[in-house]
Amino acid sequence: MIENNKVVIFLMGPTCCGKTSLAMDIHNSINSQIISVDSSLVYKKMNIGTAKPTINELKKYPHKLVDIKYPNECYSVADFYSDALREIKQAFLSNKVPLLVGGTMLYYKILLEGLINLPKKNVNLSKRITLCAKNNRILLHKKLSKIDPCSASKININDIYRLSRALEVYYTSGKKKSSFFKKKRFKYTVLQFVIVPIEKKFLYNRIFYRLQKMINLGFEKEVYELFKNNVLHVKSQAMNCIGYSQMWNFINEKITYDQMFNEIFFLTKKLVKKQMTWIRSWKNLNFLYFENNKKSKDKIFKILKNFKKNS
Known part of the structure; x- marks a missing residue:
C-alpha cells in the first residue's frame, strides 16, 4: 500500500x-x-x-x-x-x-x-562456482539452462556474477532462482x-x-x-x-x-x-x-x- x-x-x-x-x-x-x-x-x-x-x-x-x-x-x-x-x-x-x-x-x-527473496549467500560455494565460471562459463551456462531455463535465458553467458549466483541458489535451496517471488x-x-x-x-x-x-x-x-x-x-x-x-x-x-x-x-x-x-x-x-x-x-x-x- x-x-x-x-x-x-x-x-x-x-x-x-x-x-x-x-x-x-x-x-x-x-x-x-x-x-x-x-x-x-x-x-x-x-x-x-x-x-x-x-x-x-x-x-x-x-x-x-x-x-x-x-x-x-x-x-x-x-x-x-x-x-x-x-x-x-x-x-x-x-x-x-x-x-x-x-x-x-x-x-x-x-x-x-x-x-527477489533469495536464500542467504553461501560465500564458500559462491567462490567455487565463480572460479569454475571463469574457467568454463559456457559449460556452466548450459548446466543452468537445464536446471533453470527461465533464469538462464535472462543471463548473458559472460555475466559471471549472475550465472554463479543462480547456480548457487539452486545448489543451496534445491529451488530454481526463477521460482522465488519478489518482495x-x-x-x-x-x-x-x-x-x-x-x-x-x-x-x-x-x-x-x-x-x-x-x-x-x-x-x-x-x-x-x-x-x-x-x-x-x-x-x-x-x-x-x-x-x-x-x-x-x-x-x-x-x-x-x-x-x-x-x-x-x-x-x-x-x-x-x-x-x-x-x-x-x-x-x-x-x-x-x-x-x-x-x-x-x-x-x-x-x-x-x-x-x-x-x-
Missing part, C-alpha cells in the same frame, strides 16, 4: 554530471537526508578514485550508505535494498525528506520493483529527477578533467596504500570500481601511464553509455538542467510543492 503523504526524491544521472553538487544545494534549502545510491561509495578508504565527497563535505552534508564497508568485504544488491529501506524509514522518523543520489541504476530499480513494491511516492547533458562531449570533457584531477590528488598513492596495508587485493569485489585495477597494473608496471589513463577514461565512458541506456528506458522522469543548479532546484521545489499541495 502506497503511503501517499510520504515522498522520496530520486536524483539520478550518469557519472560526473553534477548530482552530488545539486544534492548539497537542495539540502541547503530543505530538511533532507542524503542517501547514496552508488556501489563504489560504500567502501572506506577508497576516496579519490570513487570521486567521493570530501571529508568536510560529508561533515556538512552527511550521506548515508557511504563508508560502510571495507574494500575487502562484499556488498550486494540485497544489502543495499535492506540498508536503503532502513535509512529511508529513519529519515521519515526524523521528519526529513529522503534524497537518494547516485548513478547505480540497478539500485533504483530494485527499490521500485522489489528484490513488496516500494510503498512511498517517488519524485524522480535526472540530469543529462544535451551533448555527450560536454560530459566526456568533465570526465577527462576529473580523471586528471584524481591523479593529481594522489590516486596512485591511494591505491598503493590500500594494497600495502592489505585493505584491498586483486580478488576484492571493490576492484570492480573503475580505475583501481588499472592503477594497480600501472603501479606494477604491467601497463604504461597512458594505457592506464586511457583505459580508465574508456571504461568511464562505457559506464556512461550503460547508465544512459537505463535512463532511456525509465518511466516518469523529470529532466533537470545540466550545469545549472539554480534552475534544477527551482524545478524540483516546484514539483515538490505541487505534490504536497495535492496530497
